[in-house]
Amino acid sequence: MKNTAIKIFAFIFISLSTFAQTADEIFSKHIEATGGKELWDGISTYSIKQAFRGNSAADYDMELKGSFSEAALYKAKTILKRTFIYGVKGTEGWRKVPLGSSDKATQYETNSLSDKEQENMRRELKENVLPFIDYQTKGYIATVVGSETLNGAKVIQVELSGKGIKYNLYFDETTGLLARKKLTLNTGEVITEDYTKYADTAYGVKFPTESTYLSSIDKRNLKVTTSVIFNDKIAPEYLMK
Numbered sequence: 001m002k003n004t005a006i007k008i009f010a011f012i013f014i015s016l017s018t019f020a021q022t023a024d025e026i027f028s029k030h031i032e033a034t035g036g037k038e039l040w041d042g043i044s045t046y047s048i049k050q051a052f053r054g055n056s057a058a059d060y061d062m063e064l065k066g067s068f069s070e071a072a073l074y075k076a077k078t079i080l081k082r083t084f085i086y087g088v089k090g091t092e093g094w095r096k097v098p099l100g101s102s103d104k105a106t107q108y109e110t111n112s113l114s115d116k117e118q119e120n121m122r123r124e125l126k127e128n129v130l131p132f133i134d135y136q137t138k139g140y141i142a143t144v145v146g147s148e149t150l151n152g153a154k155v156i157q158v159e160l161s162g163k164g165i166k167y168n169l170y171f172d173e174t175t176g177l178l179a180r181k182k183l184t185l186n187t188g189e190v191i192t193e194d195y196t197k198y199a200d201t202a203y204g205v206k207f208p209t210e211s212t213y214l215s216s217i218d219k220r221n222l223k224v225t226t227s228v229i230f231n232d233k234i235a236p237e238y239l240m241k
Helices: 002-020 023-033 037-041 115-127
Strands: 045-053 060-067 072-079 082-089 092-099 107-112 141-150 153-162 165-172 178-184 190-200 206-215 222-230
Touching: 023 037, 023 141, 023 153, 023 165, 072 115, 082 115, 092 115, 141 165, 153 178
Parallel strands: none
Antiparallel strands: 045 060, 045 222, 060 072, 072 082, 082 092, 092 107, 141 153, 153 165, 165 178, 178 190, 190 206, 206 222
């Protein structure tokens, strides 16, 4: 009976300790664990390259270039040697579709993105780096869900929701690092990313370099390798329609 009471007390104590933390405190712990607020606040541009591999013909590469000051994002997805380009800058948004065969110099057909597609890309601009950057300004609500075990480690989950999308973010309770990001889009698609390795960037912040990726639509487990450069100079043609 005494052991049972001790276990119940321990559970209550752990639960109260978990919920004593606010979402902002959990976010701040991640910021400090990955380099500190001053470094993160100093980021103005980024270039990210990712390889998505599942040992099939549907494997692809992604390149992202973002500029906060220009409110601009370039996204290029290369699959089967064909590169599809998407971009937003200011009030404009565009898509460039490759024409002709892949063995010739690529020509592109350019058309405008829909308002919803542009809105999604503008949301992604900062969320590609950290999903909770300026979350209150964007109208998101952050709620501490609780503590659980993920891949053998104790994590604390924070739900971030607003504007028809939802993030479920799982932070390692020991390190403060984001271990899983689960994104539910307004289309119903659920994208789950587990971060398995962090590394220091040349700029000084830690960033995930290895992860797994699963979409509820194609249901393929993909291994992702990522490289990032912060505050690099982005050539103007990347951010032009």
